[in-house]
Amino acid sequence: MARRLEFFFDYGSPYSYLADTQVEAIAARTGATLARRPMLLGGVFKATGNVSPAAFAPRAAWTGSDMALWAKTYGVPFKRNPFFPVNTLNLMRGAAAAEIDGVFDRYHPAMFRAMWVEGRNLNDMGEVVAVLKGAGLDPAHFGKRLQDQDVKDRLKDTTEEAVRRGVFGAPTSFVGERMFFGNDRLHFVERALRGEFD
């Protein structure tokens, strides 16, 4: 039976973006199935009492150069978002709606790209509308879906599940119940998918 890589993320998290550029290749190399799990990082912080690492200035001063090295290593485009931090509630609800409605494959890359490659202001609904249009999605439909209970519940359920399983930040990966926090643990994720830690 194929192993499963569960990848919990939030579009507002730059290390989630960096890791997201790698998880498909990791799944392909290991024969695993990949399940992207959009969660609300702000909800995780609230539930666990955690705070964003970006709120601690000395660390934030360092992560700029660190993120650039990861992007260089992965060979992917990356730019710090000048509008960071962004309230991602609607963006993550949009991801939940996209999952339910079967358009996640179009929605997902467009949001990470807009946030961490193009540096767009996704606090501005006009910008989000433009991103959705650019991905061939219907902004009016998404605007309506953000208020639907099934969408709200799906994001809330995933976030609560994450917290229950030990998540305290993003990105967080699971192989079975073995948890790996951070983009910088993907090497362990890959080894877990190969069965090295069984």
Next chain:
Amino acid sequence: MARRLEFFFDYGSPYSYLADTQVEAIAARTGATLARRPMLLGGVFKATGNVSPAAFAPRAAWTGSDMALWAKTYGVPFKRNPFFPVNTLNLMRGAAAAEIDGVFDRYHPAMFRAMWVEGRNLNDMGEVVAVLKGAGLDPAHFGKRLQDQDVKDRLKDTTEEAVRRGVFGAPTSFVGERMFFGNDRLHFVERALRGEFD
């Protein structure tokens, strides 16, 4: 001219221990010189407003399995210290004394081993005395040196230098003024020593 790897650490930090098991090999592979820089992590936390990651329970719950995977990967012994956290002021002053007095090569491995392999209670001066004896060092001499101004100043100066250069946690490595936080960035340290980021 050989590049220099500066490795700032505190004996109370388990990820410092894990990284310390690797830095000599990294320096050897890259032809770099290695400078171990004992600092007082508590002083760094105080100066920067940081708190120990171990103080945040959800993260601490995860780091146990994470540390075990690093130890397995490195092929080194590791055991969580049941007396953690330890006040390391005297241990780090001892490191400064050992440097000045030319016995750091005996002092240093003994302290990391006592803390993170043998899990000894280094809050207990009797235990520290036993560790020093085991390393062929004179406990009475060290006891006296802990009160000497040159020793106090050396530790204080290194800690202040670290903070001034951007250090906020341990371990932290420098290649020139390029900073790398964490055991999990040693792969970047090695690449920096090879000149990949010049």
